[in-house]
Amino acid sequence: PDKEITPTDSDVVEAIYKAALNPLSYRQFADIWQDRIINVLLHEGAPSLEDHVKTYDLVRHFKRALEIFETSKLAEQQSIKSFLDACNYAAAITRLDGAVLASNAIFETLFNLKPGQSVFDLVEKLEPKAAAKASGKVLNPHPGLDDQPMVVRRLLPDGKTVVLIIEPLSGHGFQNSRTEKVLFIKSCRAEWTSSGAKIIKNSFGLTSAELNILKELYRGLLSADIAIGRNRAKGTVRKQIKTILNKTDTSTQVELISMITGILHVVDTIPNRQPQTRSIKWKGALFQETKIINLDNNRQIQYAHYGKKNGRPILFIHGHTSSSEPPGFLVQAIADQNLQIIAPCKPGVEQSTPDQGGLDVNRLIQDWIFILDDLGLDRLPIAGHCMSGVYAIHAAASHADRFSSVGLLDTGAPLIREEQFAQMPPGSRGIFWTVKESPDLAYAPFAFASEAFFSGEEGERLFMKNQFEESPRDAKLIETPEMYALACKSMADFMRLPKRSVDELRCWIDDWTGNLKLTASRMPVLFIHSQEHEWLPYRDIVALSDNLPNTEYIILDNASQLFVYNQPDHFAKSLRALVESAISHSA
Missing domain, CATH: 1.10.10.10 (Winged helix-like DNA-binding domain superfamily/Winged helix DNA-binding domain)
Incomplete structure (x- = not known):
């Protein structure tokens, strides 16, 4: 009903719209979303009829705030985009932390950076032109903060260098820009080729x-x-x-x-549609490479390939607390188990083309099979982390001729019972319930959270604290700079396209029991689960495995959501067990 908001609710409404315009207001927005929307709809604290009336009225404000946010973002991007498209050289506008707001086609082709990614991701490859040879010092991660343009050189994968000019600009020059100051980055590559x-x-x-x-x-x-x-x-x-x-x-x-x-x-600057490979040489039999291959409909997909040469291959689909790009210690752990991993990037991550028209699981699976065909791999194990375990089940169920076993890493059991939601911590319960019952309500908090995460260091730390606050072990782990950086990279991949993030959660929550049973009747299924996972208890895995054929489980002691990075040896040994289960089954 159209009920007038009382004065006592005005602050709530103000906070909702403020979050649409200021990403750093995201946390206050999240608290209101949990307390005034989710808890009431979940009947927490026996809400009254009046509480429900107010809640449904606030829902309208949430949806309207999201519309304002998306309209504002679109107007800002179009305004900046038109400015950049008028440049006849490679050009981009970034935030002060280097996160790309928009770029023209020349810049995208030359540097392979998409909105949200940072030009300082490879900061060690940037150096002041004049002082490079003399000092060897890398560029300050935040050039332009002294309001002076800076000339730098960027080392490209082909070994050549390109000159960039980084110049601070006032964001007021762009219509509807919410950023007071931005960096204007321009470059003209003119190497003899x-x-x-x-x-x-x-x-x-x-x-x-x-x-x-x-x-x-x-x-x-x-x-x-x-x-x-x-x-x-x-x-x-x-x-x-x-x-x-x-x-x-x-x-x-x-x-x-x-x-x-x-x-x-x-x-x-002519776009290169040829497959691209970047190899990193390692001593002995270790290897790591990143490859981009072309798909149909002018699409492309990037994947990482790493481990031990001639090791047993596994297709690994990353989740929201893992990445397709592994740190060195993970490559070593995989190689130690005589394995090699093929890890595709999801749509919109790195250089993989974003999905057009929403998440399409069948198309995802076809793209992965294309990678396997390109590598000449026939039948191999597939493993998925978190929600990607559901993709692995769907892939095995629809293409049993291509996969020999399935590993589900912290995917949990299908969420089909009310008590599974009830046992979750409040924040996780609110997110999962909303995505299950009313996914339209989840788009706003995810969009605002993504904006906060990519807004700069303050917003990033605010997001990371909120993300792991219900996981004491993980919250402690990310206090170390190395683990924080790895967790940030994984969350950046997950939150870069917030609508896709919600759609992935919807796929996770949809009942996939049928495909699980079908897969277990054909090949080994191995649940690999963290003992201290806060909202997917391992007891559900134990009970489920006892009632399915060819299904086993491994419970990782003292492990939580970030176990892939925190316990790489356990991760690699679990995948080795997955390979051995496939070998035993075929024998």
Whole structure:
């Protein structure tokens, strides 16, 4: 009913709309969402009829606040985007912490960074141009805070460097921008490349000798230096330079180099749709690589491949407290168990193309099978962490010919009974219940939480504290810088697209018992579960496993949500057990 908000509720309504405009108000918003919406709808504390009336009225405000938030974000992005698209060079606008707000197509192609990712993620590869060789010091993680532009160099995966200018700007220059100050990052890559040289040679009819001289001119050498280097007379080189000027219809070397620079820049910013691989060499049999392959409908998917060469392969789908990109100690633990992991990035994570039209589990599975085909892998175990365990079950149920066993890491049992929700801590119960009963109500808090997380250091720490406050062991773990960074990377992957995050939780909560039973009738199923998981107790796993064929469980002592990083050896040994179960079953 349309009931007027009483004065005592005005602060509540104000907090709801404030969260839509200020990400750092997210925590106050979350408290109201829990106390005034979730607890009432869950009948916590025997709410009165009046409480219910007020709650349903507040629900309308929540939905309206989300509309305002999304409209404001869209207007801000469109305004900044139009500014960047007008630039004829690589350009991006970021927050002061380097998180990309928007970028143009040239920047995206050159640096492979998406909105929300930070230009300082690879800070060790950025250094002041003038002082680089002398000091070897890396760039301050927050350039531009002194209101002065800074020139830096960025080392690219192909070994070449590109110059960037980082300049502080007032966010008021962009319509509807909620950021008072931003960084304007611009770059023009104009490296001499084989593809650019081929175009220049063919376009102007240059001989190989003339092309080589042009290359030396472009690198800044004088004609006398070129003559010495080529063991030619100075006069011969000057004649060749004059011929180059005539063929390119330029009158001076300055004009020539200016034109060549523009050609090389355009050539290097043409999108590359070829598969890309970045390998990291390790000693002995250890390896780690990241690969991007092309899919149908102009899509692509990125995946990590790591462990021991010729080790037993496993397809691993990361969850919200793990990442497809492993730290070095995890690679070592996997290799020690004679394993190799193929870990796809989910849509919208790293360079994987975001889903169009919402979460499509069947398309996800088809993309993973495409990766296996690309690697020449036929039938292997699949493991999923957290909600991704449900994806693993669906994949095995629909493609039993491609998977030999299934591992469910902290996925828990299907959430089909009221008491399973009742035993959860308040915050987790509120999230899961909302996603199950009224997912539209969950989009607002997830959107505001994502905005807070990516707003800067203060918002990030606020989010991380709230995320793990119901898990004492994990809250203690992230007090260490290394574990905090790993947990942040995992949560960034999960929260980058908040609507997708809610849709993943919906998939987790939907009853997947049927596919679980079907899979267990065909192949081994192994539950790997943390003993101290706060909202998915291991006792449910034990009871479920006793009633399914080919189903076993491993309970990890003194482990919680971050066990993949905190106990890498246990993680790797559990996956080894999954491989052995598949071998035993086939025998």
